[in-house]
Amino acid sequence: MSTDLNRAAQRRSALWRIHCWAALLASPFALAAALTGLLYVFTPQIEHHLYAHLDQVRPQAQMQPLDEALKAARTAVPADWTLHSFSPAPEPSASHQFALVPPMKPPQAMQKPAQAEHGQHQAPTADKKAEFLKPIFGFPKNAVVVYINPYSLEVLGQLSTQERFTNWSRKLHSNWLQNNAWRWLIEFAASWMMVLLVSGMALAWPFKGLLPQARTTGRPAWKQWHVLLGVTLALMSLAITTTGLTWSQNAGQQVRVLRDATGQASPQIPASIHSDPTQGLPLLSWQQAWEAIQKSAPPIRMQILPPKSPHDAWRAAHMERTPPTDRFDLLLDAYTGEPLFYSGWGDQSLFGQATAVGIPFHRGELGWWNQALLLVFGLGVVFSLVSGWVMVFKRRRLGMPVLPELQHGAWASLPWWSWLVAASLLWLMPLLAISAAAVAMLEMAWWWRSRASLSTT
Numbered sequence: 001m002s003t004d005l006n007r008a009a010q011r012r013s014a015l016w017r018i019h020c021w022a023a024l025l026a027s028p029f030a031l032a033a034a035l036t037g038l039l040y041v042f043t044p045q046i047e048h049h050l051y052a053h054l055d056q057v058r059p060q061a062q063m064q065p066l067d068e069a070l071k072a073a074r075t076a077v078p079a080d081w082t083l084h085s086f087s088p089a090p091e092p093s094a095s096h097q098f099a100l101v102p103p104m105k106p107p108q109a110m111q112k113p114a115q116a117e118h119g120q121h122q123a124p125t126a127d128k129k130a131e132f133l134k135p136i137f138g139f140p141k142n143a144v145v146v147y148i149n150p151y152s153l154e155v156l157g158q159l160s161t162q163e164r165f166t167n168w169s170r171k172l173h174s175n176w177l178q179n180n181a182w183r184w185l186i187e188f189a190a191s192w193m194m195v196l197l198v199s200g201m202a203l204a205w206p207f208k209g210l211l212p213q214a215r216t217t218g219r220p221a222w223k224q225w226h227v228l229l230g231v232t233l234a235l236m237s238l239a240i241t242t243t244g245l246t247w248s249q250n251a252g253q254q255v256r257v258l259r260d261a262t263g264q265a266s267p268q269i270p271a272s273i274h275s276d277p278t279q280g281l282p283l284l285s286w287q288q289a290w291e292a293i294q295k296s297a298p299p300i301r302m303q304i305l306p307p308k309s310p311h312d313a314w315r316a317a318h319m320e321r322t323p324p325t326d327r328f329d330l331l332l333d334a335y336t337g338e339p340l341f342y343s344g345w346g347d348q349s350l351f352g353q354a355t356a357v358g359i360p361f362h363r364g365e366l367g368w369w370n371q372a373l374l375l376v377f378g379l380g381v382v383f384s385l386v387s388g389w390v391m392v393f394k395r396r397r398l399g400m401p402v403l404p405e406l407q408h409g410a411w412a413s414l415p416w417w418s419w420l421v422a423a424s425l426l427w428l429m430p431l432l433a434i435s436a437a438a439v440a441m442l443e444m445a446w447w448w449r450s451r452a453s454l455s456t457t
Helices: 002-041 043-055 066-074 126-133 165-175 180-204 218-232 234-246 250-261 286-294 350-363 368-397 416-428 430-456
Strands: 082-087 096-101 144-148 155-160 302-305 314-318 329-332 339-343
Touching: 002 165, 002 180, 002 368, 002 430, 043 155, 043 165, 066 082, 066 096, 066 144, 066 286, 165 180, 180 218, 180 234, 180 250, 180 416, 180 430, 218 234, 218 368, 234 250, 234 350, 234 368, 250 416, 250 430, 286 302, 286 314, 286 329, 416 430
Parallel strands: none
Antiparallel strands: 082 096, 082 302, 096 144, 144 155, 302 314, 314 329, 329 339
């Protein structure tokens, strides 16, 4: 019996050590992510206050043709700008949105093909075709969005994509308004937050006596509330951390490898899809293309890309803040309007459906209840991180070290399956593997120093 108790104490000291290392490494960045995430949660309300004059119009009897709306949008930008894509009004009270981009200067060495100079049709190159078939993630960063009243064709205003609050707050949350080279910090924090969650749940098991006692004060009271919130928010923490890692740079790549290896990739648009200009039919007008798209697509805010060459197709896909079951990708023949490819909710893999729900849930895009849950979660994370540091400072005031002491044989006391879990997490999160190696080196140096001190005494 005493051997079992001793082994349990050894195991607990190892878990506590891991938990404190994870908190030490993750908490500063996780606190920043939680606070900026709380701001991002309320994006719909903030944007309604800021952009109602651009997004909303007074409904009238008849919308003007999209071709006329495009002409109106072009008057708001220089003549050499090109249309990247547009988003027609999904409801009578919404405006049209046209994303126009400035011209790109081609390299001096690039020459136009002879066929193009003579006005002959030319099939798109492999690079351009691959670019067109990539997933759509909204308007490009260099675009200016022109907002048009679909009834009067009045230019309501224009706004750079990067100036929209959604993009500003997302960039604040993901890289603190720096370039993408800083995104690793959030991934680093999320990786160690996963360790914090797993080790915290192991320490709290079997989840008995979680309710704080009214008479408890001081550090024990902070600990009771810390454990209670950690266990209560565990499922939310797992969902938010996991979905955050899926679109990170390094862990996201590992997730995609695992997804593809298990046959869970989303439906891919066949590279062979193209429109046939040899039929002698004229290109569909903007209005005709939209009407053809509406026959196959759900009535939601969507983004439509026009064909960029005679062989390209019209392409339509959902915009952000779309209900997961309404998300789609559609390609139409540029001349006949016949569907060439369609992918909807039922065509997605289980992984694709999970991410289609999980990522909008992470962003608070599923409605007020989603925002309320994330508000509670965000405040709970802030309290958990702060309370953890309060306990550390209280330990220091008692003369105890920041990191708890390891009992002899602590690492050997961990069960075999815990090492399997650790190996899986290290493979899934490369930044965790790199930083964990550094932590292991510090632990070894600490061990050698302690051993040297004992030998001299």
